[in-house]
Amino acid sequence: MVVDPAGAVNREQVKQILERNQAKMKYYLSHCAHCALCAESCFLYQAHDRDPQYMPAYKVIHSVGELYRKKDKVDRALLLRIKRIVWKNCALCQRCYCPMGVSVPSMIAFARMVCRSQGVYPQGDAEGEPESWL
Amino acid sequence: MSRALIDFIRGPMFWIAAAVFVCGLSFQAWRFFRLTRDKPRRFTDAPAQSKKSRAERFLQRLGQLWLGCRRSLLGRQPTLVVVTVVFHCLLFVIPLFLWAHNRRLKDALGVSLGSLPEALTHFLTGVFLLCCAFFLLRRILVRQVRALTAGTDLLTLGITAAPFLTGYLAYLQWFDYKTILLLHMVSGELMLVLVPFTKLGHMLFFFFYRFFFGDEYSFGQGSRTW
Numbered sequence: 602m603v604v605d606p607a608g609a610v611n612r613e614q615v616k617q618i619l620e621r622n623q624a625k626m627k628y629y630l631s632h633c634a635h636c637a638l639c640a641e642s643c644f645l646y647q648a649h650d651r652d653p654q655y656m657p658a659y660k661v662i663h664s665v666g667e668l669y670r671k672k673d674k675v676d677r678a679l680l681l682r683i684k685r686i687v688w689k690n691c692a693l694c695q696r697c698y699c700p701m702g703v704s705v706p707s708m709i710a711f712a713r714m715v716c717r718s719q720g721v722y723p724q725g726d727a728e729g730e731p732e733s734w735l
Numbered sequence: 736m737s738r739a740l741i742d743f744i745r746g747p748m749f750w751i752a753a754a755v756f757v758c759g760l761s762f763q764a765w766r767f768f769r770l771t772r773d774k775p776r777r778f779t780d781a782p783a784q785s786k787k788s789r790a791e792r793f794l795q796r797l798g799q800l801w802l803g804c805r806r807s808l809l810g811r812q813p814t815l816v817v818v819t820v821v822f823h824c825l826l827f828v829i830p831l832f833l834w835a836h837n838r839r840l841k842d843a844l845g846v847s848l849g850s851l852p853e854a855l856t857h858f859l860t861g862v863f864l865l866c867c868a869f870f871l872l873r874r875i876l877v878r879q880v881r882a883l884t885a886g887t888d889l890l891t892l893g894i895t896a897a898p899f900l901t902g903y904l905a906y907l908q909w910f911d912y913k914t915i916l917l918l919h920m921v922s923g924e925l926m927l928v929l930v931p932f933t934k935l936g937h938m939l940f941f942f943f944y945r946f947f948f949g950d951e952y953s954f955g956q957g958s959r960t961w
Contacts, residue, residue, distance in 0.1 A: 628766065628770055631933075631934065632934060632936065632940055635883040635884060635885065635934070637880040640879050641811065651879070653881075653882035654882075656882065659882055659883060662883065701941060704961045
């Protein structure tokens with residue numbers, strides 16, 4: 602299926618993806634205690650002067666959390682914001698630790714999958730972006 | 736407030752709240768096992784035979800424990816760990832071993848647990864409330880935690896602290912005793928009902944994760960995976 606990266610978001614498709622994984626993702630979101638103990642396990646957080654935006658919990662709340670909050674109203678602007686979080690702010694190195702057992706990497710990977718389904722992903726020099734954000 | 740409502744809160748409502756608590760946690764445990772699966776066992780999981788003596792192995796384990804503590808949360812944020820452990824211990828110890836609660840239990844069921852001296856439970860409740868204040872300040876003042884804090888987090892903390900605060904006030908007989916006591920019962924029952932359905936359910940999942948998942952801070956290799 603050809604996706605127009607600048608076109609409208611296929612909300613039905615996004616909704617289907619969200620509903621297929623709803624049980625696990627909502628489980629993870631509801632069990633996040635917002636304790637910020639995952640912060641120090643992220644090397645990007647440490648490298649960026651302990652900026653809260655790089656905390657694993659912050660990343661999943663503002664990516665997967667936003668997707669489920671806006672399930673029927675996902676638009677390109679939201680996906681572009683999420684793209685920045687799940688690609689620039691996360692290397693998917695799987696080093697993040699959660700005392701409650703929330704699997705942060707699988708949530709980030711899920712958010713990437715949703716973005717990719719709508720043609721939203723880092724495209725290197727085509728958009729004037731650097732090839733790597735790291 | 737009508738007598739019937741007060742009697743309902745004092746009596747059947749407690750049992751309803753306890754039933755919701757137990758059934759809710761059972762449902763969450765079932766959900767946990769439904770969402771996870773058995774981890775396939777690999778041949779590399781088998782422990783290698785050690786050629787070291789018992790004393791050498793013991794010293795090695797001690798060294799690993801020391802290093803582990805230093806690198807863990809206990810080494811990096813000792814105050815938070817101590818307050819968290821004290822808070823969670825008192826969360827169970829105070830309600831279970833309070834004389835007034837055991838007296839009610841004896842009246843209702845004919846059995847009760849042992850009770851701690853009232854002066855001690857009063858002091859421990861004060862310590863617990865100080866721990867709640869610590870968590871509240873942490874949510875407001877620490878930048879990383881503030882970035883994650885939502886209204887529900889403050890509400891959850893308030894719901895947890897409310898039974899202890901109202902119990903403390905009732906013991907001191909500040910304000911109208913009957914009103915404070917009623918608020919104490921309602922807030923306690925509310926907390927029991929909300930535990931399975933909010934992040935307070937971490938009372939179960941914290942241990943599930945420690946024992947069922949293999950992770951750097953878990954006990955053992957773990958038998959489940961997502």
